[in-house]
Each structure stands twice: as structure tokens, then as C-alpha cells.
Amino acid sequence: MQMVKRIVGGFFLSLLLLWLFAPKVELYYALEKQLKEKSILISNETISDTWYGLKIENADLSVDGAKIATISQLNFNIFFFYNTLKINDVKMDKSLSNMAPKEINSVNAVYSIINPLKIQLDANGSFGVMNGEVALLDRKVALLFPVTKEIKTIKKFLKKDKEKGWIYETSY
Amino acid sequence: MKQVISSKHLSTIIFLLSIMVGIKLLWLIISMLFLPTTGEEMKQSTQAKKLYYRVRLSNPSKVTITPKAPTKSVVISMKGYKLLGLYHSDKKLVVTVSKGSKTSILSGGEKIHGFELFTAGKDYVLFRKNGQEFKLSLENRKNSKTNVASSHASKTPTSPSAKTSKIVEEGGTKHIPKTLLTSYTKDIDKVWKDVGLSNYKKDGKSAGFKVNFVKKGSDIEALGLERGDILTAINAEPLNLSSAMNFFNGINDLDNLTLTVERNGISKDLEYEIQ
Numbered sequence: 074m075q076m077v078k079r080i081v082g083g084f085f086l087s088l089l090l091l092w093l094f095a096p097k098v099e100l101y102y103a104l105e106k107q108l109k110e111k112s113i114l115i116s117n118e119t120i121s122d123t124w125y126g127l128k129i130e131n132a133d134l135s136v137d138g139a140k141i142a143t144i145s146q147l148n149f150n151i152f153f154f155y156n157t158l159k160i161n162d163v164k165m166d167k168s169l170s171n172m173a174p175k176e177i178n179s180v181n182a183v184y185s186i187i188n189p190l191k192i193q194l195d196a197n198g199s200f201g202v203m204n205g206e207v208a209l210l211d212r213k214v215a216l217l218f219p220v221t222k223e224i225k226t227i228k229k230f231l232k233k234d235k236e237k238g239w240i241y242e243t244s245y
Numbered sequence: 246m247k248q249v250i251s252s253k254h255l256s257t258i259i260f261l262l263s264i265m266v267g268i269k270l271l272w273l274i275i276s277m278l279f280l281p282t283t284g285e286e287m288k289q290s291t292q293a294k295k296l297y298y299r300v301r302l303s304n305p306s307k308v309t310i311t312p313k314a315p316t317k318s319v320v321i322s323m324k325g326y327k328l329l330g331l332y333h334s335d336k337k338l339v340v341t342v343s344k345g346s347k348t349s350i351l352s353g354g355e356k357i358h359g360f361e362l363f364t365a366g367k368d369y370v371l372f373r374k375n376g377q378e379f380k381l382s383l384e385n386r387k388n389s390k391t392n393v394a395s396s397h398a399s400k401t402p403t404s405p406s407a408k409t410s411k412i413v414e415e416g417g418t419k420h421i422p423k424t425l426l427t428s429y430t431k432d433i434d435k436v437w438k439d440v441g442l443s444n445y446k447k448d449g450k451s452a453g454f455k456v457n458f459v460k461k462g463s464d465i466e467a468l469g470l471e472r473g474d475i476l477t478a479i480n481a482e483p484l485n486l487s488s489a490m491n492f493f494n495g496i497n498d499l500d501n502l503t504l505t506v507e508r509n510g511i512s513k514d515l516e517y518e519i520q
Binding site: 079083086087090091094095096099100101102103105106108109112114115116117118120133135136137138139140168169171172225226229 | 257260261264265268269271272275276279280281282283284285286287430431432433434437450451485486487488489490491493494
């Protein structure tokens with residue numbers, strides 16, 4: 074019995090330590106490298122290692138070499154069974170003022186063990202409110218805008234659904 | 246001697262410590278072997294010089310001229326020749342001259358029918374032949390333009406795009422009014438109504454934009470773009486989101502524009518002048 078206790082305790086302790094001792098900054102650099110292959114770059118940011126994740130501040134987001142936004146704060150919270158990415162205060166580049174929403178106040182992405190095949194998304198900003206999900210197996214993204222404000226700039230990418238509101242769908 | 250820690254507790258502490266050390270070591274090895282130690286930063290544009298400069302020969306008023314006084318006093322005009330365009334800087338002199346229906350482009354030092362081009366002033370050039378100097382002045386631009394425009398109109402009166410569009414073709418180059426371009430930059434929806442573009446990738450990397458449709462009778466059609474074209478460069482700069490945005494933002498400062506398109510596998514330059 075003593076041995077079983079020790080093995081079970083050791084297993085959970087190992088998980089906890091794996092999480093606490095994880096080189097989160099280096100893992101973030103690895104993520105940056107993966108994103109770079111898709112021409113997405115996060116630069117000029119300040120990275121802080123928290124015990125349960127990472128805090129990134131004042132990051133410039135570029136796609137295909139073009140700066141598209143400045144992000145005030147990004148929080149990666151990793152709890153293995155429940156992981157979140159919170160993005161606060163995204164200001165789009167002036168050059169995109171005719172093509173994208175001016176401001177995104179917050180974006181939350183949640184990946185949990187309860188729904189392992191999907192990432193849940195929700196956001197709000199100058200466009201209104203957005204809910205959506207990323208289907209990992211189908212490699213599809215579906216975003217729903219039930220409450221809209223200024224969507225003139227993104228309307229061309231959306232489809233109107235009489236019941237739900239405006240919908241954006243794409244695959245990757 | 247009395248024991249401070251029982252052997253049972255000691256073994257538990259050693260067990261916990263060994264797990265901690267083991268996991269720390271594991272992450273250390275993973276970091277050293279597989280994880281990058283630095284992040285990715287955006288490389289600043291080098292502002293590299295373009296491969297070539299386009300010279301707007303038809304607009305002498307915009308050309309910077311360094312006038313050079315002719316060295317000899319005997320100057321005779323060149324009958325039958327017309328000076329259509331002139332570019333003159335400290336290092337380079339390029340002119341366009343015509344005689345009859347034939348047009349020639351000459352650099353400094355080159356000859357046409359024995360006349361050697363050797364210097365230029367603000368609105369004239371000087372040729373040398375048999376020790377004598379010959380002066381050729383620029384054609385009046387307004388007159389010249391009116392002539393060309395009217396001849397163009399008589400040549401293509403029935404084209405639907407020519408009727409609706411303000412784009413005028415002149416000597417093989419299309420002239421786009423700046424107001425037309427700004428109408429697109431001010432109302433981005435107009436762009437998407439007139440042309441459908443999608444990112445074009447080659448070997449997994451962005452290599453331009455593919456034209457999915459062009460609205461009939463639109464200004465985009467008048468530019469000469471066709472469905473299936475792949476836009477690969479703007480003014481010799483490879484086209485991607487970054488260069489497209491730079492172009493879009495700096496459109497008001499442009500005087501000329503070269504769009505490189507790949508049509509049916511063949512690369513083609515579409516030349517425009519912006520007025």
C-alpha cells in the first residue's frame with residue numbers, strides 16, 4: 074500500500090513539477106519559430122515567466138513582413154487540462170484602417186480536456202462581439218458575430234445568417 | 246546518538262528531491278537539444294535600391310535638370326527631329342527623339358544619323374556633328390498630349406472600358422489619373438468589387454496575388470488585368486502583403502508604376518504613368 078501511495082504521489086508530483094519547471098520562454102520561442110514558418114511574427118515584446126504561464130507585453134504582430142497590429146498584453150495560462158490564451162488591447166496598424174477593425178479589446182482562446190478537439194474563441198472590440206471555435210481535426214475556423222457595431226471594413230469577409238448573425242468561415 | 250530524521254522520512258525526501266532533479270534535468274536536456282534560445286525578431290527593411298529606375302520622359306517639368314552651358318556659340322536647330330522626352334542628371338542623360346514616325350531613345354554620347362548627343366539644358370539638348378552644335382528643344386507638352394489623346398480617341402472609340410474609365414493609353418503606356426487611384430484607397434470596398442485577389446503561394450511561400458475575377462467595364466479591367474493573372478511584383482519589388490501595404494500607403498507619391506504579372510506562365514510587365 075505504501076508503495077502504491079508513493080507511485081501515485083510521485084506521478085502527480087512529476088506532472089506538477091513538469092509544469093512548474095517547464096522552460097516556458099524557450100517553448101514560446103519554439104512557438105514563434107513555428108509561426109514564422111507561416112509568415113507570422115511576434116516581435117519587440119517583453120516576456121515574463123509566471124509560475125503558471127507566460128505574460129507577453131507590447132508585442133508587434135506582423136504577417137508576411139507587414140506590421141498589422143500592436144498587442145498590449147498576451148497571457149498564456151497553461152494548466153494542462155485547461156489552457157487559455159488571453160489577449161488584451163489590440164490596436165490595428167493605421168494602414169489597415171480600411172480593411173480591419175480598428176480595435177480589439179480582448180480575445181480569449183480556451184483549450185480544455187473537456188473538449189479536446191476544439192479551441193473555443195471569444196472576443197470583443199470595435200466590431201462588436203465575436204464567438205467562435207477552431208475545429209482541430211477538420212482544420213476549420215468558424216466565427217460568429219451575434220452583436221455587431223462597426224463591421225463595414227470586414228463585412229466583405231462575412232456571410233449573413235438570418236438567425237445567428239454574421240458568420241466567417243475558413244479552413245487552414 | 247539520537248537520529249534527527251527518521252530513515253523513512255529521509256527516503257521520502259530523497260525520493261522527492263530525485264524527482265525534482267530528474268525533471269529539471271529532463272527540461273534542461275530538452276531545452277539544450279531541441280528548443281531555441283532566442284526569439285524571432287522582425288528584420289527591418291534595408292531600403293535597398295531598386296534594380297532600376299523608371300524615367301518619366303514625357304514630363305520634363307518633373308525632371309531635375311542641371312543646366313550646362315553650351316561650349317560653342319554656333320547652334321543650329323535640327324530640322325525634322327522632335328525631342329519628345331528628356332532626363333538629365335549629373336551622371337546620366339537620356340532623351341527620346343523622333344524623326345517622322347520613328348522614335349529613338351539615346352543616352353549621352355550615342356549618335357543618331359551622325360548627330361552625337363553630348364549635353365542638355367532644362368528643356369533642350371545639344372547634338373554635335375562635324376564640329377557644329379545642333380539644338381533640339383522639347384515639344385510643347387500640352388500640344389503633344391492633346392495630339393496623342395485625340396489620336397487615341399479616334400483609334401479606339403468603341404471600347405466599353407475606354408468610355409467609362411479615365412485611363413488613357415499613350416504610346417504603349419497607360420496613364421492613370423491619381424484621383425482614380427485615391428478613389429480606390431479611400432474606398433477599399435471598391436477594390437474588392439472590381440477585382441478578386443487571393444494569396445498565391447509557391448513552394449509554401451507567398452509569391453504574389455492571384456486575380457480571381459475582374460469586373461467587366463471596371464477601371465481594373467482597363468488597367469489590363471485578367472482573370473488568372475498572378476501579380477508577382479510592383480515596381481520590381483516582389484509582391485507580398487508587406488510590399489502591397491507599402492504600395493497602398495505610398496500610392497500618393499508614385500509617378501509611375503510597373504506591375505509584373507505572370508500570365509499563362511509567361512512573365513509580363515504592365516507599365517503605367519500616374520498623373
